[in-house]
Each structure stands twice: as structure tokens, then as C-alpha cells.
Amino acid sequence: MASIKDVAAEAGVSVATVSRVLNDHPSVSADARARVLAAVDALGYRPNAVARSLRTDQTRTLGLVISDVLNPYFTELARSVEEEARALGYSVVIGNADERPDLQDHHVRTLLDRRIDGLLVSPTDGGSPLMLDAARAGTPMVFVDRWIPGVDVPVVRADGRSAVRDLVAHLHGLGHRRLAIIAGPAATTTGSERVEAFRDALRAYGLPLPDAYIGQGDFQAASGRRVTEEFLDLAEPPEVVFAADNLMALGALDAVRARGLRVPDDIALAAFDDIPWFVHTDPPVTAIAQPTPELGRAAVRAVVDRIEGRPPRSVTLAATLVVRRSCGEPPGPPGPQDPYTPHTPHPDDTQRSTP
Amino acid sequence: MASIKDVAAEAGVSVATVSRVLNDHPSVSADARARVLAAVDALGYRPNAVARSLRTDQTRTLGLVISDVLNPYFTELARSVEEEARALGYSVVIGNADERPDLQDHHVRTLLDRRIDGLLVSPTDGGSPLMLDAARAGTPMVFVDRWIPGVDVPVVRADGRSAVRDLVAHLHGLGHRRLAIIAGPAATTTGSERVEAFRDALRAYGLPLPDAYIGQGDFQAASGRRVTEEFLDLAEPPEVVFAADNLMALGALDAVRARGLRVPDDIALAAFDDIPWFVHTDPPVTAIAQPTPELGRAAVRAVVDRIEGRPPRSVTLAATLVVRRSCGEPPGPPGPQDPYTPHTPHPDDTQRSTP
DNA sequence: CAGGTTCGTGTAATCGATTCCACAAGGAGG
DNA sequence: CCTCCTTGTGGAATCGATTACACGAACCTG
Structure with a gap:
């Protein structure tokens, strides 16, 4: 691979001049610049970023x-x-x-x-x-x-606090009273904060958050599955499961389906982190969307x-609640057709409905 | 940030010796090695990968x-x-x-x-x-x-050819005769090959693949949506849409839903590239899985x-067909419950059913 | 026209490593 | 006791860039 020396030789100038041309330093004659550029072209020269980084320390x-x-x-x-x-x-x-x-x-x-x-x-x-x-x-x-x-x-x-409040309001409005959460690792802020926000929001409605309704997950699908199974095995299982991230929600969906139960009829589901696929799951999942x-x-x-x-x-920045069908039909006359939210992975084209 | 010189000074040896210790070159005395290691520790020294790369050319x-x-x-x-x-x-x-x-x-x-x-x-x-x-x-x-x-x-x-043949056999067995494909860009091999494989498989069943049933996509969701809409606008729309990748399948799902139609009742859907989410879409999507x-x-x-x-x-390597419900119920007595495939994003834990 | 700028250029130091070569000390062998 | 090796070590070149500094030529300016 050609180096700056080769370019200098080819152009008949010193390496300093080549470097100046490359970093367009002002004091280079038009003639020298042209010769260097020609040489660069002829040799297909590309500066070595490693060498450059060593010298410039960036x-x-x-x-x-x-x-x-x-x-x-x-x-x-x-x-x-x-x-x-x-x-x-x-x-x-x-x-x-x-x-x-x-x-x-x-x-x-x-x-x-x-x-x-x-x-x-x-x-x-x-x-x-x-x-x-x-x-x-x-x-x-x-x-x-x-x-x-x-x-x-x-x-x-x-910050998801206000969205979590909106979520709890939504759930409460649908008549749910026994709400559980699949938490993330306590060592992560998102792991503990989401539980706190959830607990605070429940308190506002006079609802308890018993320890049995706080499942310990690790943000991965498998843990969502495991925790949901534990919830379902409870003498009094929760009516709603709120997963602290989308993968654990996926695991929860798995667990519910494996039991032959239906969302939201047998148990409702909501998730933190909205993703395009939640529009297309069965049922579409109510989620808290971050401005990612x-x-x-x-x-x-x-x-x-x-x-x-x-x-x-x-x-x-603020997160927002996106209501879909996984927690039950919203109150009021249910439309014949689900509201359609076009999906595209491109941010410039993404639309999200807020409640 | 400490450099090799600092370490050499601290250990009272030359940079050459430090380098030798770091690259565990045999001829270094136990004493020198210990002093260098101690100095490395004391200074929290880490070799500069940039400098190393420049010298070693890797x-x-x-x-x-x-x-x-x-x-x-x-x-x-x-x-x-x-x-x-x-x-x-x-x-x-x-x-x-x-x-x-x-x-x-x-x-x-x-x-x-x-x-x-x-x-x-x-x-x-x-x-x-x-x-x-x-x-x-x-x-x-x-x-x-x-x-x-x-x-x-x-x-x-x-190589998806045999899986595509399996797919077409499956579709044919379900009674579908008008099959369409959402192709990827012709400039990509996966774009053109999948169309060819599909065409060949159809030929084996004496089925045509008219130009109107070949939609041009670009592997992104939006194009899947657009092409599917075009298919649905045809005087004689296809009975099945096969998307050449998962994002275009997602777009197709969007388009079908937007018309108020149902998969697979109104139109069947299959995709190339299986992904965990396809288990949870409504309906679960039949797909060709690669050993990614x-x-x-x-x-x-x-x-x-x-x-x-x-x-x-x-x-x-060979790709395999994973049959789910998006093309219609498989023949034979339909079970009351969908076969459950546990999902997990970890390869060491992934299971896939093949037909 | 002498002195001072400005401009364009080249020489050489430098960044932080690796590694060739020289060399000193010590041990083995004759 | 004098070579000859082996072993451990340091000096210095090197990788491919950037850039401070020096220098000569041309151009002003008073």
C-alpha cells in the first residue's frame, strides 16, 4: 500500500508538502497542489489512519x-x-x-x-x-x-415516570387491580427506576405492589418467560404483567401462550420500550415508547x-405511552378496525400515536 | 496516559525490555520481568494499540x-x-x-x-x-x-433452493395456485436468486410466475408495503405473497392489515429469513430459516x-422451511393449540421446528 | 535600495510501540 | 586459560503520518 513517501516521490515534493495538501493547509502553491493530487490519484493513495492517529493523538x-x-x-x-x-x-x-x-x-x-x-x-x-x-x-x-x-x-x-403513570391510569381505567412487574437487574438504573415509577403510580391509585408481584428479570427473553410462569403459578395471579423491556415482554408472551392462555383475556401485558414488531404481535402490545x-x-x-x-x-427526554390491545379494549365504542400505524424502521418516517 | 517509556523508567529498564515482557519474549530475566510487571501495575499502563498497529502492520x-x-x-x-x-x-x-x-x-x-x-x-x-x-x-x-x-x-x-421448493410444495398442498413474490434488488444475489429459486419451484408444479406477480422491493419494510398494495390492486390478486426478507414481510403485513384483510384467510404470507418475532405476529409467519x-x-x-x-x-449451508400459520392451516386434523417454539435470542438455546 | 514581510518548501523531530543488532557477563568445553 | 555460546539487555531504526523550525525567494515599503 502506497505511503506518503511514495506520493512525495511521485510528485517530486517533500512529504511535508504532501501532508499540507492533504490537510489543506493554506501555504501550498497551486502547482505543487496539482502535482500532489495527481500523484495521489495515480497511486490510489489513502492516508494511513493508524499513523495519523498516533501522531495527532486522536x-x-x-x-x-x-x-x-x-x-x-x-x-x-x-x-x-x-x-x-x-x-x-x-x-x-x-x-x-x-x-x-x-x-x-x-x-x-x-x-x-x-x-x-x-x-x-x-x-x-x-x-x-x-x-x-x-x-x-x-x-x-x-x-x-x-x-x-x-x-x-x-x-x-x-424519563418514563409520567408514561408509567399514564399506563397505570389506563390499566386502572380498564378495571385491572392486580398489577405485576417484571423488573430488570437492580444493578441497572433502568432496572430499579422502572419498578419505582410503577410502585409510585400504583400508590396514587391506592394499589399495592406486593413482593410476589415483582419478578426479577435480566432484560432477556428467557427471564421474562420464567418470571411470567412464576406469576401464573401464584394462588392469585396478577391481571396485568408489565415487562421492563421488550425482550422480557416477548418472553412473557411465550409463557402465556405456552399455557394456552390468551392476552389480554386471561392476562394483560404491557412493556417498556416500543418497537416496530409490537404493532404486529398477537395482540399488538401496549408499550412505553422512548424517543430513541x-x-x-x-x-x-x-x-x-x-x-x-x-x-x-x-x-x-420524555417517554410516551402507546396504547394498543394487549391490556384489553379501551373504554368507549370499540372501532371495527384497529388504528393503523404505519411501520418503518426509518426515523424520518416513524409515526406513533399517543393516548 | 502512561507510555512504555514511563514504564521503562519506573522499572529501571529499557523500553526494549518492557516490550519483551509485554509480548512474553523468552529472554528476559525473572527479576526484570517482575519489576516491569510491578511498574505496569503501579502506573495502570496499557499498551497503545494504535502505536502497536503502526509498527506491526496489523x-x-x-x-x-x-x-x-x-x-x-x-x-x-x-x-x-x-x-x-x-x-x-x-x-x-x-x-x-x-x-x-x-x-x-x-x-x-x-x-x-x-x-x-x-x-x-x-x-x-x-x-x-x-x-x-x-x-x-x-x-x-x-x-x-x-x-x-x-x-x-x-x-x-x-442455499435456500430446497427450502423454497419445500415452501412451494407446502403452498401447493394447501391449494394455493396464484403465488407472488416480493423480490429484493436485482443487484443483490439474494435479490435475484430467491426469485429464480421460486420460479423454478413453481415450474415443477406447472405454475406460472407472471411478471405482475413479481414485485420489486428493496429489502426494506416500506417497499414490502408498496408492492403488496400493488398486488392487492390487481384484477386477480395473488393468493400468496412470498417476501424475500423479513422486513418486506412486515411491510406486507402492514399493507394487508391496512386494507382490513386477514392473513391467511384473505391472502397468505411467507418470508425468507426467520426471526424470533415471527412466532408472535398475528398470525405466526411461515418462514425460511437460515443457520445465521x-x-x-x-x-x-x-x-x-x-x-x-x-x-x-x-x-x-442449507436453509430450512419453518411452517407456521400464515399460509393457512396445514392439512390433517388441526390441533387445538399451536405448536410452541420457545424463543430466545441466544443461539445456544434456539430451537426451530422443521416440517 | 536596504530591511522587513510574506510565501512556499524542505529537514527533522515526534507520537508509542517492536525488533534488529551489538555487546557484556557468565558458563562450558578444549 | 582462552575461545565459543548462551543469555539478558540496551541503543537505535522503523512504521507513516504531522508540524515546528529554518531558509531562500519574491514582494513591499519608506
Whole structure:
């Protein structure tokens, strides 16, 4: 592969001049510039980003460590992150933690070794020493979706409290009184916050949230299945199951179906994180939708601000309730036909109905 | 951030010795080794991968350019690729082409600039000069899923011909005679091959595949919706729509629902690429399943073979038909309950029923 | 027209590693 | 006791870029 020396030789100039042309430094004569450009073209030269990074101490790369690639929520997040980063001249390297702290650590370490300019993390746990040290040492870092309390790192996330209240109001209005939740790991903020929000919302209606109605999941489908089975085995099973993420909702759907029961007739279901597929499940699933693409964009802008010396800001956006049929028919005259929400995976084309 | 010089100073040895310890070169005294290790620990030193790559001319990184991150098929592929790569000591950098040749080109260029050791591509089109040049220039490269004919690059893919024959047999057995297909872009192999396989299978049953029953899609949901609407507007609409990928099937489902029609009563639906969600759609969708995790692993092994000087092999695995309810009840006494297939996104735990 | 800018260019240092080569010390063998 | 090896170590070149600095030529300006 041709190097800058080859180009210099071909163009009959020094490497300094070639470099100047490439970085369009002003003081290069038109003649030299033309010769260099011709040489670049002739040799098919492309600057070696590795060498450049070593010298300039910047890689123009962002690391993104997400909790689970198979979760459409994170996939959508990754997509918007890459999009915004590209617009700002950065590349993104994605690390998939699969909800495993050890894998998360592996990826953080690898990314740090590669000297990425900034790090976006959706932490799977309370944070390893490695990550906390990096934060303290001044690595530009931003938490997305989930965060670690007590660490001085900006957070970009959606606040679901009001949407959870809307959900509970909706459920209460449909006559449900025994509501259960499949929680995420307590070590994650989204794991504990969603339970808290749910409990608070129930309290407003004078409803209890007994321990038996709090199932411990891990944001993966299998745990949703297991917890739902436990709920169904209860002497007094809940009337509604609220899954703290979409994969556990999928698992819940599995479990219900495996028993030969029907949603919402035998048991109602709702989920945190809306995804395109929820429109097409049987029945369509009522969910709390996050402004995922906006979160991704805001997160990128925050790290890049930090990288480029501007003060980064934490961002909190609102989540909204999307009512579908999985909790029962809404009150009022039921229409003959379900409201149709066009699905497309492109953010510029996505529409969502709010209650 | 501490460099190798700092470690050398701290340990009272030369940088050469530090390097030797780090790469466990045999000729280092136990004493020196201990002092270096202690210094590494004390300083929290981590070798700079950028500098190392510059010197050794290898990044231990693989590039993966996929057609669409929002497509669960590619997400699953990416996951297995990263897993296998990690097991072999490589990192993976994913580029999402979003089915856009220009974006694909952007990512290939960026990855090449970063001097990745090998490239895995699922081409969105016939291949840009950039990519073809790279292949010719000897960049270790492997095509996954889709490929570009006439280029000397190993291909790792699934052969769907026999599964498509099984599908057509199934449809024919259910009494369907007017079968239509939503094709992918003709520029992609999976776009054209699936149509060919379908046409051949139909021929075996003496069924025609009129041009009106070949809709041109682009592997995205919106095109599935559009093509399905066109089918439904035909004087004689098809009885079955076969979508060449899962997103277009989703679009088809949208379109059918928007007309107030039912699957499979009014029109049957089948898809290429099985995904967990198809179990839970209304109705569950009959699909052709690829051995996606195996494809990912085989692809990684192929590039790594190439990188490490072993001859890489092309791999073709078989796809299988998974019958569900979207084409009508299978003949014979219909069971009261759907067969239950547990869903989990983890490959080690996935089960699939074959007809 | 002398002195000061400005402009274009090249030389060489530098980033943080790896690795070739030289060399010193010590042990083995004659 | 003098070679010859082996072993452990350090100096310095190198990878491919960027960039500070020096320098010569041309151009003003008073």
C-alpha cells in the first residue's frame, strides 16, 4: 500500500508538502497542489489512519458499548448514534455487552486501548473499576439510557415516570387491580427506576405492589418467560404483567401462550420500550415508547462537545405511552378496525400515536 | 496516559525490555520481568494499540459491512461474527450500509483507512470500484449472505433452493395456485436468486410466475408495503405473497392489515429469513430459516484463515422451511393449540421446528 | 535600495510501540 | 586459560503520518 513517501516521490515534493495538501493547509502553491493530487490519484493513495492517529493523538472514533445488540431498542439507538457521529465526522465502534459485566469490561478495555476519542456506555452493572477509572481520568464519556449514580458523567436518557403513570391510569381505567412487574437487574438504573415509577403510580391509585408481584428479570427473553410462569403459578395471579423491556415482554408472551392462555383475556401485558414488531404481535402490545433516535443523537452531541472542549450537557427526554390491545379494549365504542400505524424502521418516517 | 517509556523508567529498564515482557519474549530475566510487571501495575499502563498497529502492520480488527442493522437477521449475524472473532482474538468494527451503496462505500473506505486486517461484506449492490480494487489488491475479504459474482472472494452463505421448493410444495398442498413474490434488488444475489429459486419451484408444479406477480422491493419494510398494495390492486390478486426478507414481510403485513384483510384467510404470507418475532405476529409467519450464527462463525473463520495465511474456503449451508400459520392451516386434523417454539435470542438455546 | 514581510518548501523531530543488532557477563568445553 | 555460546539487555531504526523550525525567494515599503 502506497505511503506518503511514495506520493512525495511521485510528485517530486517533500512529504511535508504532501501532508499540507492533504490537510489543506493554506501555504501550498497551486502547482505543487496539482502535482500532489495527481500523484495521489495515480497511486490510489489513502492516508494511513493508524499513523495519523498516533501522531495527532486522536482517532475520530467513538466507542459505543450497548447492553444487547439483539434488543431492537439498542439497535435503533446504535443506528442513530452512528448516523449523528458520521454527520460530525466520527466513526463508531460498537461493543455488545450481552448484559454481561465481563463482556462490557472487555469492550471498554479494548476501546480504551484503541484510544477512541470518546465513549458512550449503557452500563450493564454498577461499573467496573476500569470504567470508573477511565471516567475519573478524564476520558470523554457519556451514559445513554442507563447510568451509574455518583459518577460525574453526563447522562442522556428518557424519563418514563409520567408514561408509567399514564399506563397505570389506563390499566386502572380498564378495571385491572392486580398489577405485576417484571423488573430488570437492580444493578441497572433502568432496572430499579422502572419498578419505582410503577410502585409510585400504583400508590396514587391506592394499589399495592406486593413482593410476589415483582419478578426479577435480566432484560432477556428467557427471564421474562420464567418470571411470567412464576406469576401464573401464584394462588392469585396478577391481571396485568408489565415487562421492563421488550425482550422480557416477548418472553412473557411465550409463557402465556405456552399455557394456552390468551392476552389480554386471561392476562394483560404491557412493556417498556416500543418497537416496530409490537404493532404486529398477537395482540399488538401496549408499550412505553422512548424517543430513541433523539437519545442517540443527543448522546453523540454530548460526547463530541466534551471531546472538542465544550461543556457537555445531560439530557432527559420524555417517554410516551402507546396504547394498543394487549391490556384489553379501551373504554368507549370499540372501532371495527384497529388504528393503523404505519411501520418503518426509518426515523424520518416513524409515526406513533399517543393516548 | 502512561507510555512504555514511563514504564521503562519506573522499572529501571529499557523500553526494549518492557516490550519483551509485554509480548512474553523468552529472554528476559525473572527479576526484570517482575519489576516491569510491578511498574505496569503501579502506573495502570496499557499498551497503545494504535502505536502497536503502526509498527506491526496489523490491527487484529475485522470490518463487517452489513446491509441493514435494523434487520434482525443482520443483527444476529453481527452478533455471531463478533463472538467468533473475539474467540480468535480479533475485534469487529461494524458498518451499517442501510441498503445504500454510497454508505456501503463510505464504510469500506473508512475501514480500509483504518487498516483492518480483514473485511466481511454483505454487498448492497454490484460492488463499487473501491471494493473491487481492494479485493484485487489482496485485502483479505469474504462475502457473507450476499456476494458479487465474478470476484475472486470466498462466499459464506445459505442455499435456500430446497427450502423454497419445500415452501412451494407446502403452498401447493394447501391449494394455493396464484403465488407472488416480493423480490429484493436485482443487484443483490439474494435479490435475484430467491426469485429464480421460486420460479423454478413453481415450474415443477406447472405454475406460472407472471411478471405482475413479481414485485420489486428493496429489502426494506416500506417497499414490502408498496408492492403488496400493488398486488392487492390487481384484477386477480395473488393468493400468496412470498417476501424475500423479513422486513418486506412486515411491510406486507402492514399493507394487508391496512386494507382490513386477514392473513391467511384473505391472502397468505411467507418470508425468507426467520426471526424470533415471527412466532408472535398475528398470525405466526411461515418462514425460511437460515443457520445465521453458523454463517457468521464460518465467515469469520474464512477471513481469519486468509489473514493468517491458510487457504480460505467458501461455505454453503442449507436453509430450512419453518411452517407456521400464515399460509393457512396445514392439512390433517388441526390441533387445538399451536405448536410452541420457545424463543430466545441466544443461539445456544434456539430451537426451530422443521416440517 | 536596504530591511522587513510574506510565501512556499524542505529537514527533522515526534507520537508509542517492536525488533534488529551489538555487546557484556557468565558458563562450558578444549 | 582462552575461545565459543548462551543469555539478558540496551541503543537505535522503523512504521507513516504531522508540524515546528529554518531558509531562500519574491514582494513591499519608506
